[in-house]
Amino acid sequence: MIDTTKLGPAERAANWRRLGTEQYDVLVVGGGVTGTGVALDAATRGLRVALVEARDFAAGTSSRSSKLFHGGLRYLEQLRFGLVRESLRERDLMLTRLAPHLVRPVPLLLPLRHRVWERPYLTAGMTLYDNMAGLSRVLPRHRQLTRSAALRACPSLRPQALVGAIRFFDAQVDDARHTMTVARTAAGHGATVLTSAEVVQFRQVGGRVVGARVRDVETGAHVDVSATVVVNCAGVWTDELHQLAGARGEYRIRASKGVHLVVPRDRIHSDTGLVLRTERSLLFVLPWGAHWIVGTTDTPWTLGKAHPAATEADISYLLGHVNEVLATPLTRDDIEGVYVGLRPLIDAGAADTTRLSREHAVTRARPGLFSVAGGKLTTYRVMAAETVAAAAADLDRAVPPSVTDRIPLLGAQGVAALHNQVDLLAARHALPTWTVRHLLGRYGSLIGEVLACAADDASLLQPVPGAERYLRAEFRYAATHEGALHLDDLLARRSRISIEEAHRGTEAAPVVADVVADVLGWDAGRRADEVAAYTARVEAERRAHAQADDPTAEAVRVAAPDSRTTTVVA
Numbered sequence: 001m002i003d004t005t006k007l008g009p010a011e012r013a014a015n016w017r018r019l020g021t022e023q024y025d026v027l028v029v030g031g032g033v034t035g036t037g038v039a040l041d042a043a044t045r046g047l048r049v050a051l052v053e054a055r056d057f058a059a060g061t062s063s064r065s066s067k068l069f070h071g072g073l074r075y076l077e078q079l080r081f082g083l084v085r086e087s088l089r090e091r092d093l094m095l096t097r098l099a100p101h102l103v104r105p106v107p108l109l110l111p112l113r114h115r116v117w118e119r120p121y122l123t124a125g126m127t128l129y130d131n132m133a134g135l136s137r138v139l140p141r142h143r144q145l146t147r148s149a150a151l152r153a154c155p156s157l158r159p160q161a162l163v164g165a166i167r168f169f170d171a172q173v174d175d176a177r178h179t180m181t182v183a184r185t186a187a188g189h190g191a192t193v194l195t196s197a198e199v200v201q202f203r204q205v206g207g208r209v210v211g212a213r214v215r216d217v218e219t220g221a222h223v224d225v226s227a228t229v230v231v232n233c234a235g236v237w238t239d240e241l242h243q244l245a246g247a248r249g250e251y252r253i254r255a256s257k258g259v260h261l262v263v264p265r266d267r268i269h270s271d272t273g274l275v276l277r278t279e280r281s282l283l284f285v286l287p288w289g290a291h292w293i294v295g296t297t298d299t300p301w302t303l304g305k306a307h308p309a310a311t312e313a314d315i316s317y318l319l320g321h322v323n324e325v326l327a328t329p330l331t332r333d334d335i336e337g338v339y340v341g342l343r344p345l346i347d348a349g350a351a352d353t354t355r356l357s358r359e360h361a362v363t364r365a366r367p368g369l370f371s372v373a374g375g376k377l378t379t380y381r382v383m384a385a386e387t388v389a390a391a392a393a394d395l396d397r398a399v400p401p402s403v404t405d406r407i408p409l410l411g412a413q414g415v416a417a418l419h420n421q422v423d424l425l426a427a428r429h430a431l432p433t434w435t436v437r438h439l440l441g442r443y444g445s446l447i448g449e450v451l452a453c454a455a456d457d458a459s460l461l462q463p464v465p466g467a468e469r470y471l472r473a474e475f476r477y478a479a480t481h482e483g484a485l486h487l488d489d490l491l492a493r494r495s496r497i498s499i500e501e502a503h504r505g506t507e508a509a510p511v512v513a514d515v516v517a518d519v520l521g522w523d524a525g526r527r528a529d530e531v532a533a534y535t536a537r538v539e540a541e542r543r544a545h546a547q548a549d550d551p552t553a554e555a556v557r558v559a560a561p562d563s564r565t566t567t568v569v570a
Contacts, residue, residue: 005188005410007483009520018192019214020223024050025395026388027212027227029199029241031055032062033179033377035233037384037404039193040186044407045388045400049191050225052214054198054566056489057183060305061235062377063176063493064341066260066284066295069094069103069378070170071133073275074282076125083359085132087378091171092138098381098408099178101415101444105139106172106287107272109154111162111325119144119164126166139169154270161325167272172286175377176493177442178409180482182380185410195483198566202230202245202369209245209368217564218485229391232371235344236305244568247365253373255305255342257550259314260295262337262499263330268292276325283321289469291336291500294322301342301550306562308340309544309553337499338545346374362390370394381405411444418445429454431461438469450477460515466507467497472515479516486563487513487530488537504538536560 026042028035031053039051053059072080072087094103112118126142133139143166150165151157187193196217203211203224211226232241235253242249265287274285286293297314315332323329346361360375360383372387385402392399418425418440426433429451439447453476454460460473478484478494490512491505492498498505513527522530540560547553 004190005184006481007184007187007193008480012194012483012485015192015194016197016216016221016223019050019052019194019197019225022048022050022192022226024048024192024211024225024227025229026050026391027052027225027230028233029212029230030233030235030237031057031179031183031193031195032060032233032235033058033175033182033380034062034235034372034375034383034387035231036179036182036186037380038231038233038372038387039191040182040189040407041381041384041388041402041404042391043186043189043191044403047388047395047399049186050227051183051186051191051193052197052199052212052225053195054217054568055306055564056195056485056493057483058176058179058493060237061341061344062179064258064260064339065175065377066258066286067172067175067288067293068106068170068284068286069173071129072376072378073125073129073168073170076128080359081132083379084129086382087376088129088133090378090381092133092136093381093405094173095138095171097406097412098404099173099181099412101411101440102178102181102409102442103171103173104441105169107167107169108275108284109145109150109270109272110166110168110275110277111150111157112164112166113162115163119166122166126168129168139171142166142168153272154268154274156269156326156328158325158327172288173377174442174496176496180493181409181411184482185407188410189407193483196485196564198568199241199244200568204245204368207367209366215567217566228368228396229394230369231387231391232365232369233387235373236342238344238371238373240568242365242371245366245369247369249365249371250363251361251373252347253344254347255301255308256345257299257301257308257314258296258341258343259310259318260293260339260341261315261318261335262288262291262293262339263334264336265290265292267328267330267334268326274325276321278321283318285322289500294318294330296341298343303550303554304558305342306566307554307557308342309541309547309550309557310338310340311547311549311553312545313548314340315545336502337504338541339499344373360386362387364390364394368394411446413445415440415444418447429461435471439471439474442474449481450474453477453480464497464508464511466503466511467495467501467505469500470495470497470508472511475512475515476519479519484516485520487534488563490516491534498538504541506535506538509534530563533561533563 025047028051201213276283544553
């Protein structure tokens with residue numbers, strides 16, 4: 001039986017051939033969470049679907065978020081009750097049915113700083129938040145904490161920084177792994193899925209878009225893809241694709257830069273994450289394995305979109321705000337990783353990006369071409385369903401309703417039983433129990449498939465030097481099954497070594513390159529080039545972080561070679 005979820009080099013070659021020979025109902029452009037969600041929704045409605053992504057799954061915004069499936073607490077203050085209700089429903093679906101192996105509860109502490117008005121004001125909002133989750137809520141209701149109770153939960157808080165707190169729960173996810181899993185799930189339902197496949201031209205007949213010309217970024221080859229409908233899911237590159245199609249969109253996209261810092265877990269002693277209210281928005285301190293994620297910023301970005309860079313000012317802003325509440329301040333020496341994402345916000349004319357809507361819009365840019373933009377990670381499935389429903393108007397046959405609220409993602413089936421068998425799995429594979437739990441949290445019921453390669457090579461069960469939480473088998477699997485083509489894919493998205501280790505992956509790069517070289521057809525020269533390119537990327541990012549402003553930081557960052565050279569959007 002053919003494993004259609006497998007996205008290795010052989011499957012990529014076969015999918016490239018399919019692109020030029022099949023007539024598709026829907027061609028999806030963009031492999032972020034929205035694009036992969038659209039591909040899954042369309043495929044599970046019985047449509048013939050192809051998805052092309054110029055770089056890698058989640059290469060842009062979808063790997064650089066705060067990594068929360070949250071209910072939209074901040075939207076209560078904006079009176080967007082529909083968005084909150086929708087977000088809560090999607091969060092709970094992910095936790096219970098669709099992705100329980102990838103999405104998990106995260107406790108959060110909201111410190112109170114004002115004695116009289118703040119607690120009743122925020123309690124009213126939290127009570128509404130709890131009630132909007134409905135009677136079938138998955139996570140516990142919020143709790144009121146005194147200052148002493150809050151300090152017991154988070155001893156690193158400065159006592160003078162709070163008068164009490166509210167504790168509540170939301171959900172957390174590895175955004176890049178989730179997006180890639182959505183893509184593989186779509187492939188399992190029949191979608192043709194390719195990365196390093198760039199749309200360079202839209203094919204049009206009589207003013208109607210009927211497909212696209214696609215360039216293989218790896219080889220330079222081109223293929224013409226025929227599709228009844230094309231869906232633009234390019235995120236911050238939405239406007240560029242409109243221009244490529246000669247379409248005037250109903251809106252424009254404004255990019256907002258969100259910077260996050262990653263620091264070691266022992267720098268903040270706490271049993272819970274933190275939510276801090278700033279003058280602009282909310283600042284999160286989120287547990288992330290052996291680390292904390294601190295973020296985020298929200299500032300306009302008008303430069304290149306592929307590699308946005310953090311500046312010294314961004315880092316100072318985050319450290320300054322989090323240190324207002326910490327007894328022992330964080331310093332630059334504590335920072336292990338920095339990552340930057342661009343939010344694709346729909347331009348509604350507001351001067352401040354914090355005031356732009358986080359809701360999404362689906363439009364028909366021209367006959368045969370639909371676009372979806374805006375929105376947020378939590379509601380990707382709803383965005384996808386609405387997009388396919390809108391695009392159905394241009395298809396030549398009836399389209400069934402969406403069923404993705406009942407389609408578990410790959411690896412979800414049976415994961416609860418496997419969590420009860422951790423000791424047995426550990427003994428079977430001669431692995432520590434903590435390693436098995438790590439694998440279940442990344443692959444769910446695919447754990448056996450991941451470890452299967454070690455049957456012929458026991459060394460693949462060894463950890464990666466410099467990133468011991470990861471096994472070599474995970475990178476082998478990323479190349480054979482998960483569509484990874486470059487070292488950057490492996491260290492920045494299939495794993496998160498690029499932000500989790502102080503060396504940012506440079507110590508692990510040579511070993512990881514060795515593990516995947518034969519799968520990806522790398523000779524000694526190509527292997528050395530991949531390691532050198534990755535090292536140059538890390539060094540460029542470090543230099544960028546010392547720059548004073550966005551233009552200077554970006555110039556430093558883009559000086560490093562790119563593992564993929566695209567021609568239309570950069």
